[in-house]
Amino acid sequence: MAAIPTDLLDRIRALERQVRALMGSANTRPAMNDVLDGNLLIGDDGQFQVKGHGDDLVHIGQVRPDWPDGTRQRGMVVRRDDGKAALTVRSQAPDADGRQPVQVFDHSGNAVLADDASGSGLARPYIPYPQPTPQDAARWESTSATEWTTLYSGDAVVQHPRLYCLIAMETTGDGGELRLLVNERQVGPTSQTTLLFTEPIGVDYDSPVEFQIQARAANETSSVRCSPRALYGVQS
Numbered sequence: 001m002a003a004i005p006t007d008l009l010d011r012i013r014a015l016e017r018q019v020r021a022l023m024g025s026a027n028t029r030p031a032m033n034d035v036l037d038g039n040l041l042i043g044d045d046g047q048f049q050v051k052g053h054g055d056d057l058v059h060i061g062q063v064r065p066d067w068p069d070g071t072r073q074r075g076m077v078v079r080r081d082d083g084k085a086a087l088t089v090r091s092q093a094p095d096a097d098g099r100q101p102v103q104v105f106d107h108s109g110n111a112v113l114a115d116d117a118s119g120s121g122l123a124r125p126y127i128p129y130p131q132p133t134p135q136d137a138a139r140w141e142s143t144s145a146t147e148w149t150t151l152y153s154g155d156a157v158v159q160h161p162r163l164y165c166l167i168a169m170e171t172t173g174d175g176g177e178l179r180l181l182v183n184e185r186q187v188g189p190t191s192q193t194t195l196l197f198t199e200p201i202g203v204d205y206d207s208p209v210e211f212q213i214q215a216r217a218a219n220e221t222s223s224v225r226c227s228p229r230a231l232y233g234v235q236s
Contacts, residue, residue, distance in 0.1 A: 045072075046061060047059065047060065063075040068094055084105070087103070088105075100117070101117045130229060133228065140225040143223065145217060146217055146218070146219060150212045153211060155210050157208055157209070159206070160234055161200060161201065162198055162236055163182070165195060166196050167195040167196075169191065170226075173218065174221070176218050178191050213228055
């Protein structure tokens, strides 16, 4: 047998190792739980589900009941760990218009937040309109005191980071000033005319607050009348 150079045998062994590695990588399936690039597509009749304790924690796709014409209703349900619905995009009483409200539920199953199925505005929560006040300024609360005097007060719970305030004002004589206190701290400016502002309320969310509308006259021959028109919590 002819002598084969040692370096040629080494090259053959290295080539064999490369072929084995190449065949192994060709037979290795990619990870099935990662989408590193591109899109994840589920067809019209497919559903995306995340299971937990036998219930769907997240369900996207077909939901019940069907639409009145028999076609499938498609939407979304997100449940808490105890199986109770927390967020849904579906109609529980489907109508011919095919409108689906978005609803957020508390632990008792009450819909605490929902848009209206008519297509405009909120369904829940109910938000009160400002109480109508007398049009006749002579019937507004007034003061001739030169010290700050509370003419109106009321209690509330903070739900928004900012406060919108509108308080109508009329004066006699040399006029006077008007201000709003929140928990005995002034919020917004001191005004010599109608008080209108939007300012941070400066109180933590879900905290109780007391509003006080105060006025003072410029002198003893003057007076200030006012009427609260609007106090709204608004977004930041």
